[in-house]
């Protein structure tokens with residue numbers, strides 16, 4: 001990477017999805033139609049020619065209307081999706097807070113899932129043993145911690161996911177709508193936890209449908225429209241352009 005302070009560089013990133021035009025009811029029909037070439041694919045670029053870089057401590061809000069490509073961009077940077085073209089270079093430890101709790105095993109209890117999910121995030125058993133009480137207490141699940149996750153509400157799953165995923169002290173924090181999980185009390189608590197990471201100079205990428213929240217947490221922004229960056233810079237300037245678009 002060019003400069004010392006630079007922790008993220010996104011260059012010419014494009015993400016293409018194939019959207020099938022045909023409705024097929026079963027695999028046999030699909031194969032027949034495919035052989036007869038009756039299925040056409042519509043190529044769809046959810047992201048196109050995305051370029052930007054962030055220095056340590058930058059907090060970037062990603063703005064855009066529904067379907068603009070915000071979540072796709074976060075997933076590409078987190079490494080969940082592989083970009084069709086272009087490169088993403090990151091420096092340091094990344095904590096991706098995306099679709100919290102989506103990776104839980106429904107049959108296992110909350111406590112068991114702490115170990116499963118923790119292992120996926122690269123934490124050792126010893127580390128999780130040491131942090132177990134802290135996780136359970138932060139999640140506010142109480143006795144529900146020993147109940148299978150399939151009986152949890154979506155808010156409960158998100159709270160547990162948030163409590164495990166924020167154990168690390170990351171260099172880059174990726175937040176997709178996660179500060180709207182749980183009730184008002186949990187939201188305040190999770191925002192305070194994120195704020196404490198800000199104090200340590202973490203670099204943030206943030207997507208939220210609350211413009212007010214993006215303005216409060218971020219100093220920079222990019223505005224996406226149909227997968228392309230149409231404005232970037234200071235949060236004040238970019239949110240003005242975004243507000244004009246949403247009028």
Ligand SMILES: Nc1ncnc2c1ncn2[C@@H]1O[C@H](COP(=O)(O)OP(=O)(O)OP(=O)(O)O)[C@@H](O)[C@H]1O
Pocket residue numbers: 017018019046064065066067068069070071072073
């Ligand atoms: N796995 C996929 N397969 C096909 N199309 C997809 C896939 N994931 C996303 N898309 C499409 O890519 C586009 C961008 O989606 P994305 O979720 O990134 O938008 P967004 O800006 O986060 O939207 P929202 O504000 O509604 O959350 C949308 O048109 C969406 O339908």
